[in-house]
Amino acid sequence: MGQVKGVGTDLVSLERFRASLERYGEAFRRRVFTDDELDRVGKGPRTAERLAARFAAKEAVMKLLGTGWGADVAFRDVEVVGGGDERPVLRLTGGAARVAADQGIEELHLSLSHDAGMAVAFVVGCTAS
Numbered sequence: 001m002g003q004v005k006g007v008g009t010d011l012v013s014l015e016r017f018r019a020s021l022e023r024y025g026e027a028f029r030r031r032v033f034t035d036d037e038l039d040r041v042g043k044g045p046r047t048a049e050r051l052a053a054r055f056a057a058k059e060a061v062m063k064l065l066g067t068g069w070g071a072d073v074a075f076r077d078v079e080v081v082g083g084g085d086e087r088p089v090l091r092l093t094g095g096a097a098r099v100a101a102d103q104g105i106e107e108l109h110l111s112l113s114h115d116a117g118m119a120v121a122f123v124v125g126c127t128a129s
Contacts, residue, residue, distance in 0.1 A: 002127035005105050008064030010056040012119040017052040032058070032075040040081075049119060053112040054080040056121035061090065061108070064125045065099045073099060080110070088112050090123065100125065 020028060029038060032055060041050045058078040067073050077096035082088045090108040092100050100108075105125040112121050 001109065001124075002107060002129045005103060005125045005127060006064045006066075007125070008060035008062070008123045010059035010063065010121050012052045012056045012059075014049060014052050014114065014117050014119060017055065017119070018048045021048060021051070034076050034079045036081070037079060049114040052119035053114050053121060056119050057088070057090065057110055057112060057123065060110075060121040060123040061092070061096065064105075064108075064123050065096065065103065067095075067099055080112075 029051075033041075033051065037051075037054055041047055041054070057080050058075055061078045062068060062073065065073070069075060073095040077092060077094040079091045079093070080088050081091050088110050090110050092108070100106075103125070104127055106128040107126045109124040109126070110121065111123075113119070
């Protein structure tokens with residue numbers, strides 16, 4: 001791990017996240033998650049928990065970068081690759097990738113968890129090792 005440039009964390013209520021999924025449906029999913037993220041998570045009894053953890057990761061990255069969501073950085077600019085049996089890894093594109101590069105962030109380290117009605121993500125941004 002290179003020099004730490006910043007950290008970000010986010011905590012998501014699974015109850016509130018499920019309500020958003022139900023209220024806004026497919027439009028919400030498509031606005032926030034990439035096709036690969038939706039395919040990887042699939043549909044099943046733990047879909048909401050898995051999506052909530054990925055949503056927390058996206059929010060944690062924005063806190064790390066010091067930006068909000070807007071015209072320059074979209075939810076889909078931050079993608080969680082892996083998960084399940086694989087270690088989750090972050091991939092930045094578009095505005096998120098530009099902001100990270102401007103800040104000298106070349107590596108991102110991600111930890112995800114969901115339990116007891118909450119999902120949490122912790123992200124560390126570093127220079128290259």
